[in-house]
Amino acid sequence: MSLSTRLLLGWFVIAGLATVLFLNSILNQVPSSVRQASEEVMVDSANLLAEVAEQHWQQGFAADSPFTTAISRYLARPLDAQIWSRHKTGTELVIYLTDLNGTVLYHTDPSQIGADYSRWRDVSLTLRGEYGARTTRIDPEDDTSSLMYIAAPVYQGDQLVGVLTLGKPNASLHPFITLAHGYFWQRGGVILLGALLLGAGMAFWLNRSVRRLVDYVEKVRHGERVSPPQLADKELARLAAATEAMRREIDGKAYVEQYVHTLTHEMKSPLSAIRGAAELLQEGDVPAPMRERFLANIDGESLRLQRLVDRLLSLAGVEKRQALEQTESIDLAEIAAIELEAKRPLAERKGLTLALDSGADCTLAGDRFLLEQAISNLLDNAIEFSLPGGTIAVHIGANDSTLSLRVRNDGPAVPDYALGRVFERFYSLPRPDGQRKSTGLGLSFVREIARLHHGRVSLNNRTEGGVEVELVLRKEDQTGEGHPSPV
Structure with a gap:
């Protein structure tokens, strides 16, 4: 299971549990909250009816009394009230009056007139001057059959003469409770869905940042020169910066160690030749021709050491750069023409013919000095x-995004074992005319310049004879952040 999936599942479980627990705590309070709101209205209504009952107390509450008649007409009144999701069509209140002994003087259920209600809490508490209320089930086994009763004292002047109780079925509140439950569960589902989407976004964002960091580390592990990713998260950005600093430190140590090793190896031969010639010259009488040869040998080997050090310094300067600092618009054909003209005296010594073939548009964005060197x-x-008398042809071609520079000669083919190593540092092959090997840094230098321009360089034997080196470069500006894949 991927990190993003684990994060998403963890977030969803936490958000889901939190939402369910919160909704349960709210929904458990809904019934009592609705009943409390209903009770508050019933208190006002009971006290209002108690004042009305006081006005009819002396007249009594017989079947034809004004109070009884008014209540009867109320009970028979048809209603048409759409209260949210509930359509109310009839009355539901229960009303009864008791005297100071708790005897029922009036009841909406005539069969209860004369009953003793003195032990009911609503009546007994009100007669004692306290707040009287109770909830009683008609069917003890059915919770929905309960009624809530609210009592109010009836006075004659300042004297307590009885109790008026107003009752309401709790079942009439159930539609509102059900509506509230549905509303909260619906909103909870929306909240949970939003939390899921938020978690998915966070997991995707974090996983994307981690994946970019992992990809960067993997590329570094495989020896690629890449810049650390630009991450929005501060901690991950610090980790990327620390990884890059560690990479540079490790690369720096390995680079120095490798360079010291290879430089020492390459310097052994010319130093031995210089030392041998110097020892022979110190032996005493050395014939003039031998002295001239030894001195020329010392001078040649010194120049070889100088070229080796200069090439190493140039290569080191290129290898440590991650990207081009700035670019300019360059005509690659113009650079090739200038370099061919500069090499013409050297080519004429071997009787070589130089040729250049280029297209109409050979411009690209790059570093002019580095491309000249390449x-x-x-x-x-x-x-x-x-080989003497051969031809060196330079061809420059272009497509929509790249330029291709090919350098061909008529020399001997490169051995198969060497094709994969010609761009290695210090690797060199014997020259066909018997000259000494070079420093082996030229093609390695070209490879690094191609890398900085996000291009590539390759060497292949031609089927018709000779060798071709191809340098492919991107046309667009390469100073932006990041390192696109080589073409």
Whole structure:
């Protein structure tokens, strides 16, 4: 199970439990809250009817009395009231009057007249001057059969003469309670759905950030040079920055160690030659021709060391750069023409012919100095490996997004075992004319320049003979953040 799925499930369980617990606590309060609201209205109504009963107390409450007649007409009154989801069509109140002994003087149920209600809480508490109320079930086994009774004292002047009680079936409140339950569950479902969507968004956002960080670490682990991702979350951004700092520190140590090792290896041969020549010159009488040869050897090996150090410094400067700092619009055909003209004296010494073929639009955004160095190294390599009297052809082609520069020569094919290693640092092959190997840094330098321009470089043997090196570069500006995949 992925991290985002676990986060989403965890969030949904927590949000779901919190929503259900909250709704249960609210819904458990709904019935009592509705009854409390109803009781408050019934208190006002009972006291109002008590004042009306006081006005008819002396007349009594016989079947033809004004009070009884009014209540009877009320009970028979048809109603047509749409109260939210409930359609009220009839009256439901129960009304009765008792004297100071609790004897029923009037009741909406005539069969109860004369009954002793002195033990009912509503009557007994009111006669004692307290708030009288009770809830009683008609059927003890049926909770929906309960009625709520609210009593109010009846006075004659300042003297208590009786009690008026107003009763209402609790079943009449159930539609409102049910409506409230449905409303809260509906809103709870919306809240839960919103929490789920929010959790999904948070999980996606966090998983996307973590995935970008993991992808970055994986690319670093495989040796790719990439910039750390730009993350909105501060903690993940700190982790990315710390990972990048650690990578640079580790790379720096490994880089120095590798360079010291390879530089030491490459310097052994010229240093041994210089030391041997110097020892021979110190032996005493050395013939002039030998002295000249030894001095030339020392000078040549010194120049070789100088070239090695210079190339290493240039390569190190390119390798430590993550991206181009700034770019400009460059005509690749113009650079190639200039470099070909600069290499013409060297090519003429071997009787080589130089040719350039380019399209109409060869412009791209890049670093002019680095591209000049790359083309110069490719031409040097082509000239060194060409046979006398051969041809070096440079062809520049373009498509919608890239430029392709191909350098071809008529030299011997590169051995199969070396095709995968020609771009390695310090790897070099013998020249066909017997000259010494080079520093082995030229093609490695070209590869790094191609990387900075988000391009690629490759070397292949041509079927018709000779070798071709292809440098492919993107046309667009490469100074933006991030590192697109090489073309």
